[in-house]
Amino acid sequence: MQYSDSLPAHNAESLLVHFRRAELLKERAVEFKSVNLNPSQLCNLEMLLNRAFYPLEGYLGREDYKSVLSDMRLRDGTLWPLPICLAVSEEFAAGLSEGECVAVRDAEGFMLAVLTVSDIWKPDLKAEARAIRDPFPEGADGCHGGLVEPWYLGGRVEGVSYPQRYDFTDFRLTPAEVQRFFVQKGWRKIVAVQAGRPLHKADRAMLEEIAHDQGASLLLSPQLKPSMYFSVDHFSLVRSFQQFVETFPRSMAKLNLTPWFERRMGPRGALLRAIVNKNYGCTHMLVWDGAKAEPRQNAFSEEYEAHIRWLADRQEETGIIPVAEHCMALDQASCRYVRSDGGGRCVNDHNAVVKRLTLGEPVPEWMSFPGVLKELSRTYKPRWKQGITLFFTGLSGAGKSTLAKILFVKLLELNSRPVTLLDGDIVRTNLSSELSFSKEHRNLNVIRIGFVASEIVKNGGVAICAPIAPYAESRRHARGAVEHYGGFVEIHVCTPLSVCEQRDRKGIYAKARAGIIKGLTGVDDPYIEPENPELRIDTSELSPNEAAHEILLYLSEHRFI
Incomplete structure (x- = not known):
């Protein structure tokens, strides 16, 4: 079924339509074909709807897709490093036509958005993989819906509702809500910090030093997996971040959960993270060694230094200043962490903390914080x-x-x-x-x-x-x-x-x-x-x-x- 009526402009803060338009779409949806999203696809949709993927107003069409792969830019010249398309089966794609409306639903069938299809095509996944992984191969991000030979849909999205989330709702602010928080607090410089593991005292010492060096506050976001509700680690990680943030003055750090999930795509993935962090109102971004959301375990690599320079060369367009890690070492006399620029092994306490917890051994006070250890001990039991x-x-x-x-x-x-x-x-x-x-x-x-x-x-x-x-x-x-x-x-x-x-x-x-x-x-x-x-x-x-x-x-x- 096709509809030629013009679409109203989206809300500046989201792609959610007015409630009267939403009711109309729900009525018409009985005639639409439907597609159910997997967890990673749900994350992408939420990032579209809440404008974390600004300036996208939907899934990339074929020409934008080609331009992104070849030049890391949309057709209008806007910097955009990775394809955000909706993957469907060949059978589903064969039954669609351009201009048709598709109801986009979660796994339980709840309608979240309507996609007006502008393009339908079969991508060359090998060419896509070569384009997005070079020059530092990092592996695929699992956005193909679990399909071996997917077809892609592009088109404008009209949001009806955000994906339903029931966990830690107080910490799930949209980009617009986060920016309003910064304005209310008078924060002008904010360093985005994303990590895929709990943080401890060495990390805090580094982050405090970075905040002072940049004259900035910190926005901390744990790096969550799309299939979060199937993992007890998800809840342990978030609770440990809650305790970690409490160790900072309230004027220095804020915790927020984003639908972002780690895309192991080297510099392109980090560049998209920079754009997303800018949309959340940040001015700086901490770049973990290896271009992943994981603190390093060793001294800086040449690849890491090249990666920082690569992001710095694009900071005028992204609006984000990349910040490198500091190597922190434990001063044995004071049992405090200090910056070490002399190379050698840098402190990474998390693996040592987990090992001690699972062996039932006490964790030294200089390693971590009581609140963080209390939360981790719920998961990492002897x-x-x-x-x-x-x-x-x-x-x-x-x-x-x-x-x-x-x-x-x-x-x-x-x-x-x-x-x-x-x-x-x-x-x-x-x-x-x-x-x-x-x-x-x-x-x-x-x-x-x-x-x-x-x-x-x-x-x-x-x-x-x-x-x-x-x-x-x-x-x-x-x-x-x-x-x-x-x-x-x-x-x-x-x-x-x-x-x-x-x-x-x-x-x-x-x-x-x-x-x-x-x-x-x-x-x-x-x-x-x-x-x-x-x-x-x-x-x-x-x-x-x-x-x-x-x-x-x-x-x-x-x-x-």
Whole structure:
């Protein structure tokens, strides 16, 4: 459906339309095709709507896209380093025509905006990657909607509502609101500070020195991931920033959360960050070594110095003065951080803080602040307080279930954490009853187990999993799902096939050898042994109790219990 009526001018502070226009768009939306955005696309839309991406009034059209890739400029000559386009599937794009309206929705289907399509095209992703990553390759930013071969839509956006966010709403000011805050406080120079990890005393000493050198205040924004609500680290990071900002005088520092997420695109990504920070009212921007939102761990590199010069050459157009990091070193006599221009290793306390917290060791006063440590300790708990997954893998009859049951009882005896047993047969009956034994379904079964285990671990429990898990890819997926929240101990029960066949309590090996059943792991379907499990247990050499004791010793030695 096409509409030829002219669009009213957008509000200077946002791309949200007047409420009467919004009601009209909602009525018409029943006739529009719809596209649902992923988390990174939602961030881009919010940045468009709140004018953090000023002067864009929508997604780039094809000619602007080409101009940005070749010259880092829009067609009218305005500096703009990265393409901001809406990625959709080929099937969706094939059903659209230029001039058509598309309802842009979140994952739950709530309409946030209407896009009037001006361009539809298939980008050359290889050419795009070459253009945006040079001269310092940093990797893709995940804006393609998870699509392997996306098509791009360009066109003007009319905002109906900002994406719904329920966390830390007091710290989510739009660019216009932040600028009004600066005017009210009389702040004329502001250094934008964005970091992807909690900040500690060395960072504060550096930031205080930068603020004094520039005669400026600080706007601090943690670098958040698009899929924020799936990570406890998101909340820990923001709360630690709240505590960190409290260590400054109120006239010096302000905390604000932005929809910006880190784009690993080298100088172009940093240049876009400069434009965004200018739109938030900042005059300066702290540039972390490596052009990422991470404080460096070593002395400055030549690449970093070149990067600062590259941004400085464009500060007249961006309106942002790039500020380099200072190397801070601990003065042992005073236990204070001082600037060190002599090279060598610079202080980065965060990894040391996390290590001490997870080992249950005290953190020295000179490393961090009590409030920051209190918040981090909620996430980075000592190993014996973390959730943990014991992931048994091995052939049928290897002894996985027996070991899992013994460990289940032993850990319950300790009474320190809730324990859940996810035995292979139990999971097949209750969680994956509709799955077959194809490779795809076997991997899916293990992925489901990993998801359930991750939820148990996230809440501080112990998950004991005992599937066959014959393929490395699904085991890696399970490990990745769990390790984000706690410990993962892979135990390869490496009992030889011949011993498993002798046991054959279920009679499945006999049936497989007789050709009655097909696809049995170890007979006519492969078992890919883990390359680097935490433990290997051969139950042909150890009794079940002895094997369980070996596992408990490992857990004790590594402070999981």
